[in-house]
Amino acid sequence: MLVNSHHSITSLELRPPFGRLLKERFIRWVFMVCAFFAVVITFATLGMFVAESLPFFAQVSLGEFLGGIRWAPLHEPPSYGVLALVADTLVITAIALGVALPLGLLSAVFLSEYASFRLRQVCKPILEVLAGVPTVVYGFFALRFVTPLLQRTFLPQLSFWNGLSAGLVMGIMIIPLVASISEEVLFAVPRRLREAAYALGATKFEVTTRVVIPAASSGIGASFILALSRAIGETMIVALAAGRTPAWPPDPTRPMLTITTTIVNIATGDHEATAFIWSVLFALGFLLFLSTLVFNVASHVIVRRFRERFP
Amino acid sequence: MRRSWRKGLGNAFGVLATSGLLLALLALGTMIATTALQAGKLTAMDAMAQAGLALSLRSVDLPGLGFLSYVVAAQVDANSAAAQVGLSQGDVIVAVGGRPVGRPNEVWGAVKARGEGPATIAWIPKPEKLWGRLQAVARPERAGEFCVTLTSIPAGSKAQEAGLQPGDVLISVGDLPVTGTRQAWEAVVAAVRSGLEEVPLEIEREGKRLKLSLHPVQRTEIPFQLDFFGAWWRFLTRIGDPRYPERTGLLSALVGSLLVVGVMALFVFPLGVGAAVYLEEYAPKNWFTEAVQILIANLAGMPSAVVGIFGLEIFARSWGLGRSVFAGGLTLALLILPQTIIATREALRAVPRWVREAAASLGATPWQVVRFHVLPYALPGIFTGFILALARALGEAAPLLLLGAFLYVTFVPKSLMDSFTIVPLQIFDWATKPQDGFSCVAAAAIIVLIITHLALNSLAIFLRNRYQRRWT
Numbered sequence: 001m002l003v004n005s006h007h008s009i010t011s012l013e014l015r016p017p018f019g020r021l022l023k024e025r026f027i028r029w030v031f032m033v034c035a036f037f038a039v040v041i042t043f044a045t046l047g048m049f050v051a052e053s054l055p056f057f058a059q060v061s062l063g064e065f066l067g068g069i070r071w072a073p074l075h076e077p078p079s080y081g082v083l084a085l086v087a088d089t090l091v092i093t094a095i096a097l098g099v100a101l102p103l104g105l106l107s108a109v110f111l112s113e114y115a116s117f118r119l120r121q122v123c124k125p126i127l128e129v130l131a132g133v134p135t136v137v138y139g140f141f142a143l144r145f146v147t148p149l150l151q152r153t154f155l156p157q158l159s160f161w162n163g164l165s166a167g168l169v170m171g172i173m174i175i176p177l178v179a180s181i182s183e184e185v186l187f188a189v190p191r192r193l194r195e196a197a198y199a200l201g202a203t204k205f206e207v208t209t210r211v212v213i214p215a216a217s218s219g220i221g222a223s224f225i226l227a228l229s230r231a232i233g234e235t236m237i238v239a240l241a242a243g244r245t246p247a248w249p250p251d252p253t254r255p256m257l258t259i260t261t262t263i264v265n266i267a268t269g270d271h272e273a274t275a276f277i278w279s280v281l282f283a284l285g286f287l288l289f290l291s292t293l294v295f296n297v298a299s300h301v302i303v304r305r306f307r308e309r310f311p
Numbered sequence: 312m313r314r315s316w317r318k319g320l321g322n323a324f325g326v327l328a329t330s331g332l333l334l335a336l337l338a339l340g341t342m343i344a345t346t347a348l349q350a351g352k353l354t355a356m357d358a359m360a361q362a363g364l365a366l367s368l369r370s371v372d373l374p375g376l377g378f379l380s381y382v383v384a385a386q387v388d389a390n391s392a393a394a395q396v397g398l399s400q401g402d403v404i405v406a407v408g409g410r411p412v413g414r415p416n417e418v419w420g421a422v423k424a425r426g427e428g429p430a431t432i433a434w435i436p437k438p439e440k441l442w443g444r445l446q447a448v449a450r451p452e453r454a455g456e457f458c459v460t461l462t463s464i465p466a467g468s469k470a471q472e473a474g475l476q477p478g479d480v481l482i483s484v485g486d487l488p489v490t491g492t493r494q495a496w497e498a499v500v501a502a503v504r505s506g507l508e509e510v511p512l513e514i515e516r517e518g519k520r521l522k523l524s525l526h527p528v529q530r531t532e533i534p535f536q537l538d539f540f541g542a543w544w545r546f547l548t549r550i551g552d553p554r555y556p557e558r559t560g561l562l563s564a565l566v567g568s569l570l571v572v573g574v575m576a577l578f579v580f581p582l583g584v585g586a587a588v589y590l591e592e593y594a595p596k597n598w599f600t601e602a603v604q605i606l607i608a609n610l611a612g613m614p615s616a617v618v619g620i621f622g623l624e625i626f627a628r629s630w631g632l633g634r635s636v637f638a639g640g641l642t643l644a645l646l647i648l649p650q651t652i653i654a655t656r657e658a659l660r661a662v663p664r665w666v667r668e669a670a671a672s673l674g675a676t677p678w679q680v681v682r683f684h685v686l687p688y689a690l691p692g693i694f695t696g697f698i699l700a701l702a703r704a705l706g707e708a709a710p711l712l713l714l715g716a717f718l719y720v721t722f723v724p725k726s727l728m729d730s731f732t733i734v735p736l737q738i739f740d741w742a743t744k745p746q747d748g749f750s751c752v753a754a755a756a757i758i759v760l761i762i763t764h765l766a767l768n769s770l771a772i773f774l775r776n777r778y779q780r781r782w783t
Binding site for chain 2 (some may be wrong): 003020023024027028030031033034035036038039041042044045048051084102103104105106107109110111114123125126128129130132133134135136137138140142143144145172175176178179190203204205206208209226229232233234235236239240260262263267268281282285288289292296297300302
């Protein structure tokens with residue numbers, strides 16, 4: 001269609017040759033397909049959860065599932081009260097956040113406001129590396145070090161598997177996450193705010209607690225929400241250290257069963273794959289998926305707002 | 312006055328903030344230190360295994376004495392140092408280097424404390440070697456009761472030294488009345504464990520009661536070699552025997568980890584870079600692009616348990632891949648892909664706009680701009696992100712635990728459809744085993760995992776510092 005007419009200046013064509021256009025289109029299309037994968041996977045996950053947990057919700061009412069406190073799917077008659085699991089999960093999460101939020105925030109304040117530039121340059125990569133330490137390592141630490149230590153010192157009645165040491169160690173695991181996100185938002189608070197406060201005679205403490213932290217509060221909040229979502233979804237630490245029996249009322253000195261551990265139990269158990277227990281797995285997965293989704297979206301939106309406020 | 316109070320508060324807060332970071336680092340340091348300490352026993356365990364011994368814990372509840380644990384030689388290799396001094400399967404080890412031992416952990420502790428060279432091992436021969444086969448014989452004079460008699464005394468045995476003869480009836484051993492053939496021997500072990508060298512025996516011979524004393528303990532010297540590097544090398548390069556911690560190995564988990572992460576990389580790298588290039592270089596700014604970005608951010612935050620369920624249902628069951636290396640790699644890819652996309656986008660975003668504009672103004676097509684101008688500059692950043700993704704993938708256990716990867720396989724996976732185990736799952740398996748020694752091999756495997764993690768992270772940081780261009 002296009003004639004390559006280098007000999008005739010009058011028919012000079014600015015459009016690239018058709019072959020190259022086709023190639024460009026093709027490449028663009030390939031990249032788009034790659035990006036589209038994320039959409040496909042998300043909707044496939046959602047679809048899978050809805051479709052596979054339908055048989056469960058056809059038999060067990062939503063009220064019984066969310067309101068019941070007795071989790072005994074293999075007993076006769078079975079009982080599917082997820083509240084016991086949710087309570088255990090939340091207690092362990094609360095312990096973890098009790099450790100991670102203060103320590104993480106203090107570390108962030110130190111790094112952003114007090115540490116010298118060099119120290120900050122050294123500490124940030126260390127935090128990044130620590131944030132990536134495999135979770136099974138933390139689980140081992142909880143089971144083989146923290147629990148025996150607590151048994152020897154403060155809590156002789158602590159059982160071998162317990163929610164307390166799982167929660168404490170999970171908190172240690174989450175510290176780097178909270179610290180690095182909070183540090184970033186604290187550091188991003190514009191210098192002019194600090195200087196204005198100093199000009200009014202505020203001390204460093206007052207600048208930090210009354211100006212910088214409030215200005216960064218939404219970002220810090222986002223890091224807390226992300227920590228929450230991480231703690232709820234954490235699997236290996238609780239599977240190793242928290243035990244496999246639900247505790248009602250929740251008691252962190254006794255074995256506890258979280259949602260994630262229940263999923264592991266069902267998936268690795270020797271139950272018939274076609275059995276009803278399989279749809280229980282999907283119902284629990286759905287619950288986990290939805291709750292972490294809500295927290296992740298919330299944190300995403302908050303961080304975005306923060307970025308828009310202090311670009 | 313007031314001014315100094317305010318200053319003091321500020322200083323206190325500074326100290327508090329500093330201690331926050333220090334406490335966090337301290338907790339993590341403790342974690343690594345205790346793990347290393349636990350793994351330190353590996354050398355002693357290996358020394359024992361190299362001497363030909365695999366140990367296991369037995370315990371017995373003797374009426375009148377209570378609960379008692381002792382160490383038994385569960386396996387003795389032929390032609391090993393242990394076999395040469397006469398130890399065989401079923402013998403009980405009661406002391407090493409003069410330290411009494413009641414469980415395998417104490418044996419290894421004693422070997423470690425003893426150090427290199429020969430150590431004296433005190434042991435009680437198994438019943439057949441100690442006093443031959445015992446027989447429970449009904450007593451003709453009292454109906455319903457039976458007595459334990461010796462049938463034949465092995466030549467050179469401790470029983471012969473004590474003067475026992477075939478046909479003798481054992482009445483009591485170390486003040487415990489004999490109630491069974493096995494119990495009689497366990498009473499000997501109990502007496503020795505309580506500190507007796509000489510076990511008093513009461514027997515009945517031809518109607519008469521006699522008192523004898525048995526010296527059941529044998530002492531032999533076994534040379535132990537505490538070979539740190541050898542121990543680790545053997546641990547890393549054998550599949551081993553999963554029943555005994557001193558003979559188990561990490562090889563199949565290492566190979567499994569490499570294969571699974573390799574399969575993952577094959578999918579994640581092209582897809583992740585492709586998606587990032589589209590979003591960063593091609594995508595129009597509209598609601599759809601925005602939605603895709605939010606979806607990717609959410610995928611990155613999805614709990615690994617949820618990813619595991621997806622892998623189990625879609626890859627393993629619907630696609631019929633089962634618990635294979637291939638299914639494992641795909642599941643991991645699902646977990647790592649969003650992270651790679653985000654890291655690659657950040658690397659692409661760091662390339663300034665004018666590079667693209669300059670190339671385009673010279674007539675480069677969009678693909679040419681990306682291929683010859685943007686990607687070369689972004690490559691170090693992309694690689695850094697990719698190495699970090701690999702580090703994370705090597706440590707992920709939860710999705711593959713759900714997928715049903717085997718906790719221990721006794722072979723090295725050879726094809727993509729073989730079943731497999733990976734290092735973190737192997738650690739999970741060992742950490743949950745109650746027997747002595749497994750927590751030590753779990754700690755050793757953790758050391759391997761952490762060193763790999765640190766090495767990959769250092770490489771990433773090095774790449775970032777070395778090759779990342781600063782645009783001013």
